[in-house]
Amino acid sequence: MILNDKSRVGQKLPSEQALATGFGVSRPVIREALAVLRARGLVAVQSGGGSYIVPPEPAQALDTVNRMTRMLHISPGEIYEVRVWLEAKAAHLAAANVTDEQLDELNGINRRMEDSNCDVKLRSQMDLEFHQKLAEMSGNRLLSIFVQSMNGILQYMLESTLGLPSAHEDGVAYHDRIIETLRTGDKDKSEAIVRDHLMMSMRNYEFTEENRELVGES
DSSP states (O other): OOTTOGGGTTOBOOOHHHHHHHHTSOHHHHHHHHHHHHHTTSEEEOTTSOEEEOOOOHHHHHHHHHHHHHHTTOOHHHHHHHHHHHHHHHHHHHHHHOOHHHHHHHHHHHHHHHHTTTOHHHHHHHHHHHHHHHHHHTSOHHHHHHHHHTHHHHHHHHHHHTTSTTHHHHHHHHHHHHHHHHHHTOHHHHHHHHHHHHHHHHHHHHHHHHHHHHHHHO
């Protein structure tokens, strides 16, 4: 009922008794159903009582992808392949309609990333925020959700590479180049520079992991 009726988003659900009567089931069955819907992010209980229909949050996709990646032992190479495909396409789409205000937002994020040089966790968060904003600028909401769904697994990978010499400075510099390329409106060049940036990030991660394994063996 909820998924087939978009107009109900934000509206209050009928009482448990009314739902039970409408669906021809008992109230305990309705309570169970509401608990499942809350877990899936489709229903929320608001102050004052009552259940309201809400759209699911992208964070739920993030949790699911994070669990699947770990439990299915999906390799970093596979993760980066998908990241490159998604974010390079996002840059291609963003270049067509980017505004000066959006570019200023990207620049502000990159300046905060630049200033967070001594805090690896904050640096990685700012890095992911930059790429999430770029995905939002694509105008494709599903693409943006997919990019955000990978943030949980990517943060660990970024934190492990930001300790490399000049990795932080290289990332900031690449972001500046992405901003300037987007400003020209060149879709193919914007896609290419994001792809180059992420391929470099992947090589940095592989280098970090190789050295960690060598240290462990020694």
